[in-house]
Amino acid sequence: MYLLLAAHPDGAALQHLTPDGSPDPADPEPRVISAGELAGVVRGLEKHRPRWIWHRTQDWYPALLAAGVELERCYDLTLCGAILAHSEFTAHTAYAQTAEKRTQDDELQPPPRSLQPPSPPAEQGALFDAPRPGRAPRHTLEDLRADYAAQHEALSRAGTEAGTEPNRRQRLQLLLAAESAGAMIAAEMQHTGVPWREELHEQILADSLGPRPPFGHRPAKLEALTAELRQLLSSPSLNPDSPQELMRALHRNGIEVQSTRQWELKESSHPVIEPLLAFKKLSRLHTANGWAWLDAWVKDGRFQPEYVVGGVVSGRWASRGGGALQIPRQIRGAVHADPGHKLIVADASQLEPRVLVALAQDSRMAEAARDKDLYAGIAAQGFGGDRAKAKVALLGAIYGATTGESGRLMPQLARTYPRAVGYVEQAAREGEAGKTVTSRLGRSSPPPSGRWLQSQQSTTAEEQRRADSLARSRGRFTRNFVVQGSAADWAACWLAELRRRLRAMRADGTPAGELVFFLHDEVMVHCPDAAVADCVRAIEAAANAAKELLFGRIPVEFPVSVAVVDSYDQAK
């Protein structure tokens, strides 16, 4: 059962569709539902386990969750449309070929929320207010129905051109399902929030910085360090937050750095370096995750950031507000399970190298990847047991290192693993040539910009050097894209499979945990004590299911490391 939901001047319009996007002959007429009735109607229809089709999950689902309505599955037209418009798997379809025009049309519309300034945590319950009565919605039911039908048609043609490898349509279909599930999970996690103990956070701040200072003042520890720096550098009015002032003061004292970055400062043994690095560390804590952050982002024991699914070209999520994907280790002790609960923190070990093994079908590297520690396996095979060397070499291959130790190790790596290295080298060459590359499930890299293409036409020697540098830069991007993008494919499937298992446990009446956080290759489940063992099994089973969905039954392990803890700082 497919149910299309669209904005309507009187609330919402709802239509039954067939899977290909035609009005369902059994019930073809749209019906209009008032804003006040919507949650109840949706809740009732959910009993039939429909797939909800809507313009953007973010437009509908947060308010439904606030009204206590959880749904099983959806189809997010914006996210899926963006994938289909750019995927190599559908590049031959009318949908992709008219995508450019649709994008231009959309740019005439007001910007989506993602381009507006960040808003403080959502006021829940005050939703369902768009569209305002009497105003025509920007996307009518018929617009959306036609878009869905066109997307369905494009998907059905994926992989139909001659000479392409098998299963393209199935893979792309999986990606669309995982992306839509991801949009629901993002809304659910924002709704639930990360359990955050404010008093623990405040204790960490007090221990590191001193008591909370009056607004606009430096905390005591930072004040003391500032005085010490001023004295050591004979610069009585120095503002150590200003890189320019700091650099001048360092130069005056014979410390000839080119920047004030940590790693460069560490080169010097001058007595000012230690307090300077301490200042930078504490200053960062105070400005980025100090009392102001706590006031702005943590409410009633929960941190509720907004996740931006599809916010990164590779398919990773981005976030908005509160720096949710950059919670520093320093304050992870404040992330603490409720009484009678645990946090299960699971991360996919060495995900990107394992994804590369699977993509490239490098059987020699697959032997190393049977080990729980892939780097150790690689070290044993070709780097004289030197794990650090093996790790630097492999990450260098994935990122495109050319200089330094990592660059020097590349030939050695390529001799041992010609297929794996060849795979990323090929992606780099495609990028340098201005082509796009594609993840395992069919998410393609953006085409080169007009300026990039222009630069490749350059004539003078100086311009040519610049163009070559830009080409190599794009090569590093596409090289990384195939791995990072396919890892994101895997992670999206892992998350969707885990959500399905947790929902099944809840439907059984078994106590189950809730997903509360996701970070590229890591998930956090907040879980009643009694459900821990079942949840851990669900996490592991979901990881294995994700591997098989992407790659079938291959002899490469994707192990997850699981920590059951009271607070986040206890995990790894």
Add this chain to the structure above:
DNA sequence: GCGTGGAGCGCG
């Protein structure tokens, strides 16, 4: 006074 881009640093 306001917006923007760079520097720097947090995360994977």
Add this chain to the structure above:
DNA sequence: AAAGCGCGCTCCACGC
């Protein structure tokens, strides 16, 4: 230890 991918946030510097 270091320089190669993807992000967001904060501060400062600068131009209007």
